[in-house]
Amino acid sequence: TVGGHIFAILLNLGAMNLLGTMTRRSYEDSNDDDRIREIRLKRMTLALVRGFTAFTFWAPSAVTVFVITSAIPGLDWYGFAPIGFGIAVAYMSFGWLLDRLSYPRVQTSKDGQPLGKVLLELLPMTALTFSILTTAAVLSWVADIRLIAALLISVPFFGIGWVTVQCARAGLKKAVILGGRRTVNRILPSIVTLRSEIAILSAAAFISVLLPSQIDSEYLGLFISEL
Numbered sequence: 001t002v003g004g005h006i007f008a009i010l011l012n013l014g015a016m017n018l019l020g021t022m023t024r025r026s027y028e029d030s031n032d033d034d035r036i037r038e039i040r041l042k043r044m045t046l047a048l049v050r051g052f053t054a055f056t057f058w059a060p061s062a063v064t065v066f067v068i069t070s071a072i073p074g075l076d077w078y079g080f081a082p083i084g085f086g087i088a089v090a091y092m093s094f095g096w097l098l099d100r101l102s103y104p105r106v107q108t109s110k111d112g113q114p115l116g117k118v119l120l121e122l123l124p125m126t127a128l129t130f131s132i133l134t135t136a137a138v139l140s141w142v143a144d145i146r147l148i149a150a151l152l153i154s155v156p157f158f159g160i161g162w163v164t165v166q167c168a169r170a171g172l173k174k175a176v177i178l179g180g181r182r183t184v185n186r187i188l189p190s191i192v193t194l195r196s197e198i199a200i201l202s203a204a205a206f207i208s209v210l211l212p213s214q215i216d217s218e219y220l221g222l223f224i225s226e227l
Helices: 002-011 013-029 034-057 063-071 077-102 115-121 123-143 147-166 172-214 217-226
Strands: none
Touching: 002 013, 002 034, 002 077, 002 123, 013 034, 013 172, 034 063, 034 077, 063 077, 063 172, 115 123, 123 147, 147 172
């Protein structure tokens, strides 16, 4: 759940593809009884979806948050985030509690890693996520632009930097060259494969702008008040 939540902040729908594949592979490689494997697959899938959906409650990279803060006058992400994050934590905790009550612990052929070790392995991705968010927040404040715009500016630079760090063993100068070469030859051409995600997110944003002008908001407000 935590991993799905953290990855979703950076990768959005890509987190489902990445972690979903890992979940399926874990299921296929297990030697346990079929019933136990099916239960584990269900629990892991629900945990992944739970963590992914919770990011839409508060993360500045979520379309929902952008739409809400744009639509409500005087509301910005800094005022909205603490409430949304609190709801996300409550939502994920409630899901975790239901999972624990629904499926008591069973002894299997191999024990899982301790929770502390798993969370420790998530530290690099967590640090990267919050570094990007902090950089975007500072850029938003200094340049006086929306946080979502600051994120769109910051993320590509962090991405190129991350690619360069992966080549660090070759030395600083060669790492920069290799990172630049990989960006030009592999990353930029692969952007066209994101057209489905871009179309979905763009359509969601477009609908949120289009629909309000088609709705009698005054009548709808009165109707909601009566309810």
